[in-house]
Amino acid sequence: MIKLAPSILSADYVNLQRDIEKIEKDSEYLHIDIMDGSFVPSISYGPGWVKAIRPISNLILDVHMMVQNPERYINDFADAGADLIGVHVEATPHIHRALQMIKNKGVKAEVVINPGTPVEAIKPVLYMVDQVLVMTVNPGFGGQKFLPETVKKIKQLDDLKKANGCNFDIEIDGGVNNETVKSAYEAGATVAVAGSYVFNADNPSERIEAIKQATK
Ligand code: DX5
Numbered sequence: 001m002i003k004l005a006p007s008i009l010s011a012d013y014v015n016l017q018r019d020i021e022k023i024e025k026d027s028e029y030l031h032i033d034i035m036d037g038s039f040v041p042s043i044s045y046g047p048g049w050v051k052a053i054r055p056i057s058n059l060i061l062d063v064h065m066m067v068q069n070p071e072r073y074i075n076d077f078a079d080a081g082a083d084l085i086g087v088h089v090e091a092t093p094h095i096h097r098a099l100q101m102i103k104n105k106g107v108k109a110e111v112v113i114n115p116g117t118p119v120e121a122i123k124p125v126l127y128m129v130d131q132v133l134v135m136t137v138n139p140g141f142g143g144q145k146f147l148p149e150t151v152k153k154i155k156q157l158d159d160l161k162k163a164n165g166c167n168f169d170i171e172i173d174g175g176v177n178n179e180t181v182k183s184a185y186e187a188g189a190t191v192a193v194a195g196s197y198v199f200n201a202d203n204p205s206e207r208i209e210a211i212k213q214a215t216k
């Protein structure tokens with residue numbers, strides 16, 4: 001069964017604590033999308049949000065940095081209470097250094113690839129990560145359609161993981177629902193981010209259950 005990481009990008013910001021309580025008991029992670037208006041067009045929120053959420057949730061705080069040159073803010077997110085920090089390989093010429101910085105703070109390190117980026121781009125750093133995030137949409141917005149062509153990269157990563165005896169998690173993000181999750185799970189995905197499918201529903205925990213049932 002896949003682990004769930006609801007994305008608060010689609011939550012009600014005025015009632016964030018209430019929305020987090022709705023998903024807390026059914027989820028493993030809480031996905032926090034950081035958008036800088038440069039690496040992606042949108043602007044979302046910063047370390048202050050992570051700091052505010054930390055005391056109200058026991059979930060793994062999964063910080064997805066869609067930020068150009070993420071090295072500038074890694075320490076801030078770690079100090080704010082992130083459990084896991086993801087950096088895009090496309091966002092820095094120094095991905096190895098960025099991942100080292102995350103690990104030096106005692107935080108789990110994740111490397112992220114966009115739909116247009118091949119697995120080969122992250123092969124040299126796979127040995128040092130706790131998680132790989134395969135974007136299943138182009139980052140920047142919630143509510144987009146899952147891109148099925150990304151699934152072969154999940155399989156490729158799962159094969160590499162087995163061949164090299166690594167044990168990183170493989171997360172998917174974008175357009176995930178109880179249908180699209182199936183092929184990704186079969187290919188080797190172990191964590192699913194879901195934003196609009198979970199929070200744009202009267203009963204978010206039913207939606208989480210539907211994703212979990214689809215991957216039994
Ligand atoms: C997209 C973000 C996602 C987003 C997913 O750039 O990284 O985490 O919240 O939203 P849905 O599940 O609606 O595609």
Ligand code: ZN
Nearest residue numbers: 033064173193
């Ligand atoms: Zn995300």
